[in-house]
Amino acid sequence: MINKTQVAIVKAGSYNDDQVYKDIKSTVDLLGGINRFVKKGNKVLLKPNLLSAKPPEAGITTHPAVIKAVAKLVIEAGAIPFIGDSPGGRAINFEKVAAATGMKQAADELGIELVDFKDSVELSATNGGIFKKLNIAKEAIDADVIINLPKLKTHVQMFLTLGVKNMFGCIIGLQKAQWHFKAGVDRxxxxxxxxxxxxxxxxxxxxxxxxxxxxxxGPGSAGKLRSLGLVFAGSDAVALDTVICNALGVKNEELPILVAAKEKGIGITEMEKIDVLGERLKDVSIHDFIRPKMIDVMFGPNLLKKFLMNNITSKPIEDRKMCTLCSKCIEACPTDIISIQNKRLEFNYNKCIRCFCCLEVCPEGAMQVKQGALLKVFGYFS
Known part of the structure; x- marks a missing residue:
C-alpha cells in the first residue's frame, strides 16, 4: 500500500478563543498531534499572514485566535513559540500592523515574543532551481520548527494565497517588491x-x-469575505493547497504555484496520492466561490511596466573589460534575452526575468548587478 500524504479538514464554528483552540487541536490531532511536529525545547516560529494594518474582522490577516490556539499547543508540548513576519514594505510600520491585527495583544496575553523580520541570511538553493540564492529572514532560518499559518484568500496576481505563498513573508520588507519585479514579468x-x-x-x-x-x-480590501467555517492542515503545503483548490472548485492548472510544483516535483499535487482526514471533501466543497479578476504580476500599462522594470529592479550588466564573450551566460539564460552584437553583450531587459543565472555561470566574474535608480533612492532613505 502506498503511503499517502495526509491533509486534515475540520469544521470550525467561530473565532471564539475556546472554540478555535478546540477546532485547531482537533485538526492537528488528526495528523498525529502537536508532538509529531514539535519537541520539548524547540524554538517554534509561528508564521501568520500580516499583510497590512487591518483589524481581524477585515479578513485580510490570519486571525489572532488561530495564532493563540497554535501557540498554546506549542507551549503544552514544552516548546517555545514566537510570532514573526515581515509586512509588505519598509513604509509599513510593523508595530502598527501588530497592534491593528491583534497580534501584539495575542503575544502579550501568552507572554511570547513578536518579531519583525529585519535581518536576512543568504541561502543557496539545493534543488537546481532558477533562483540560485535567496535572502531569507534570519529568524526563520534560526527557528527549530516553522508552523505556517496563512489566511485563505484570493490573489489577483497568483489566484490564491495559501500555504506555499504565505512563506513569502520570510522575504524581508522592500525585498518583496523587488522580487515581484525580478520574477514578475511572468507569474x-x-x-x-x-x-x-x-x-x-x-x-x-x-x-x-x-x-x-x-x-x-483579494488579497486586500477589494476582496469579499466568505464564511467557510473550515480549518485545513498538513505537513506538505503543496498537497494542502491542492486539497483547498479542490474544495473551492479550482483546477490545479489555475494556480501557478501548483503548476510549477508539478513541473519541479515539489510536494504532492495529485488528489489520488492525498489522504483527506476529518471532513469529506464532497461535504465541504464550494461550488460558487468567486474567482479573482487576474492581473499581470507586473501590473499597469506597458509603458509603466517598462519604467518599473528599468527603475525598480536591479539588472545584469557586463564589465566589458573582463568579458571574453564566451557565451556561457547566453547558454544559461532561461528566457534567451542575451546576445552578442558588435563584439559586446546585448540584453533585452524588457524580457529579462532578473533571475541572474548569468552571474552564476560567468567564469570571468564579468557579470555585475546594476541597481535600479529608484532602488538607490529607497536605499538612501531607508
Whole structure:
C-alpha cells in the first residue's frame, strides 16, 4: 500500500478563543498531534499572514485566535513559540500592523515574543532551481520548527494565497517588491521562486485559517469575505493547497504555484496520492466561490511596466573589460534575452526575468548587478 500524504479538514464554528483552540487541536490531532511536529525545547516560529494594518474582522490577516490556539499547543508540548513576519514594505510600520491585527495583544496575553523580520541570511538553493540564492529572514532560518499559518484568500496576481505563498513573508520588507519585479514579468517564474523559498524553509506544519476566507479580488480590501467555517492542515503545503483548490472548485492548472510544483516535483499535487482526514471533501466543497479578476504580476500599462522594470529592479550588466564573450551566460539564460552584437553583450531587459543565472555561470566574474535608480533612492532613505 502506498503511503499517502495526509491533509486534515475540520469544521470550525467561530473565532471564539475556546472554540478555535478546540477546532485547531482537533485538526492537528488528526495528523498525529502537536508532538509529531514539535519537541520539548524547540524554538517554534509561528508564521501568520500580516499583510497590512487591518483589524481581524477585515479578513485580510490570519486571525489572532488561530495564532493563540497554535501557540498554546506549542507551549503544552514544552516548546517555545514566537510570532514573526515581515509586512509588505519598509513604509509599513510593523508595530502598527501588530497592534491593528491583534497580534501584539495575542503575544502579550501568552507572554511570547513578536518579531519583525529585519535581518536576512543568504541561502543557496539545493534543488537546481532558477533562483540560485535567496535572502531569507534570519529568524526563520534560526527557528527549530516553522508552523505556517496563512489566511485563505484570493490573489489577483497568483489566484490564491495559501500555504506555499504565505512563506513569502520570510522575504524581508522592500525585498518583496523587488522580487515581484525580478520574477514578475511572468507569474510562472514568481511561482518557481515561491516554491524554492518554501523548499529551503520546509515548514513542519501548515494550518490554513479558512474560518472566514476571502473571495473575489483579494488579497486586500477589494476582496469579499466568505464564511467557510473550515480549518485545513498538513505537513506538505503543496498537497494542502491542492486539497483547498479542490474544495473551492479550482483546477490545479489555475494556480501557478501548483503548476510549477508539478513541473519541479515539489510536494504532492495529485488528489489520488492525498489522504483527506476529518471532513469529506464532497461535504465541504464550494461550488460558487468567486474567482479573482487576474492581473499581470507586473501590473499597469506597458509603458509603466517598462519604467518599473528599468527603475525598480536591479539588472545584469557586463564589465566589458573582463568579458571574453564566451557565451556561457547566453547558454544559461532561461528566457534567451542575451546576445552578442558588435563584439559586446546585448540584453533585452524588457524580457529579462532578473533571475541572474548569468552571474552564476560567468567564469570571468564579468557579470555585475546594476541597481535600479529608484532602488538607490529607497536605499538612501531607508
Amino acid at each position: 510562472k517564474y514568481f511561482a518557481a521562486m515561491l516554491l524554492e523559498l518554501y523548499s529551503l524553509l520546509k515548514p513542519s506544519l501548515t494550518i490554513v485559517d479558512g474560518i472566514v476566507a476571502m473571495e473575489g479580488d
